[in-house]
Amino acid sequence: MWKKIFGNKDPEKVPSDTSWMDGIDRARLPRHVAVIMDGNGRWAKGQGLMRTAGHTAGVKTLKRILKTASDIGIEALTVYAFSTENWKRPHAEVDFLMKLFAEYLDKELQEMNEENVRIHFLGRIDGLSGNLQKQVREAEELMKANTGIRFNIAANYGGQDELVRAAQSIARRVLRGELSPEAIDESTVEDCLDTCGCPPVDLVIRTSGDMRLSNFLLWQAAYAEFWFTETNWPDFTPEEFVKALVEFGHRDRRFGGLNDAGER
Numbered sequence: 177m178w179k180k181i182f183g184n185k186d187p188e189k190v191p192s193d194t195s196w197m198d199g200i201d202r203a204r205l206p207r208h209v210a211v212i213m214d215g216n217g218r219w220a221k222g223q224g225l226m227r228t229a230g231h232t233a234g235v236k237t238l239k240r241i242l243k244t245a246s247d248i249g250i251e252a253l254t255v256y257a258f259s260t261e262n263w264k265r266p267h268a269e270v271d272f273l274m275k276l277f278a279e280y281l282d283k284e285l286q287e288m289n290e291e292n293v294r295i296h297f298l299g300r301i302d303g304l305s306g307n308l309q310k311q312v313r314e315a316e317e318l319m320k321a322n323t324g325i326r327f328n329i330a331a332n333y334g335g336q337d338e339l340v341r342a343a344q345s346i347a348r349r350v351l352r353g354e355l356s357p358e359a360i361d362e363s364t365v366e367d368c369l370d371t372c373g374c375p376p377v378d379l380v381i382r383t384s385g386d387m388r389l390s391n392f393l394l395w396q397a398a399y400a401e402f403w404f405t406e407t408n409w410p411d412f413t414p415e416e417f418v419k420a421l422v423e424f425g426h427r428d429r430r431f432g433g434l435n436d437a438g439e440r
């Protein structure tokens with residue numbers, strides 16, 4: 177994959193070509209970055225193409241951003257590929273997206289594995305087709321021992337749905353007598369989320385101008401910083417991703433308290 181992203185360049189030499197990464201203060205990097213990859217349809221319209229062409233172009237951007245995040249040393253990257261609400265789209269578009277996910281897994285799995293990526297899926301995977309479910313589970317199994325970037329793909333995912341599933345799972349434990357209601361705390365909930373084992377989201381990036389969370393990672397993004405750009409996802413570049421990371425490094429994060437200077 178890395179080779180494909182950077183054309184014919186020797187993947188070993190890719191880091192020496194990334195001088196635009198120099199502004200990054202590694203001590204102030206986000207551990208977990210979440211991305212709402214919006215604007216595929218608008219990009220396609222602007223090019224006089226079908227909406228589906230925007231999704232195909234969006235896959236190329238995703239590959240570049242995963243490579244960049246991994247190179248920089250981001251611990252976890254979570255992308256919003258398909259929401260529980262996206263089923264409302266025309267059948268042909270939904271069908272196209274499902275085929276695109278299957279093709280992506282088919283083509284990229286081996287190289288992602290070689291690059292030590294640990295893929296994981298968030299959402300109601302049991303709502304996907306039988307074949308896609310099989311691919312998802314095989315991909316997770318193949319990469320489960322990898323130690324590189326954790327790459328979460330949210331597919332058939334909704335933040336509210338995830339919290340409902342967590343509540344159901346906790347209620348079942350209470351009913352079985354394994355847990356008392358008083359013992360339920362934040363970590364009980366976190367352990368039941370699809371992102372279990374990931375650090376909280378530090379930075380949410382949304383492309384294409386809209387400024388909302390759209391039911392994405394409602395719990396995990398409780399103290400996230402937000403970064404918005406007008407750029408449509410297919411045009412989003414590694415340079416712009418790095419710009420978001422650099423700006424994140426300048427944010428004053430207080431988590432409800434005071435900063436180091438004792439100020440709000």
Ligand code: FPP
Pocket residue numbers: 213214215216217218219231232234235238256257258259262276277280329384409
């Ligand atoms: C939002 O743009 C994008 C999506 C609903 C699909 C995202 C999917 C990809 C980027 C394809 C690659 C994903 C994987 C995991 C292979 P939109 O269609 O809502 O654009 P619009 O708001 O301009 O209409």
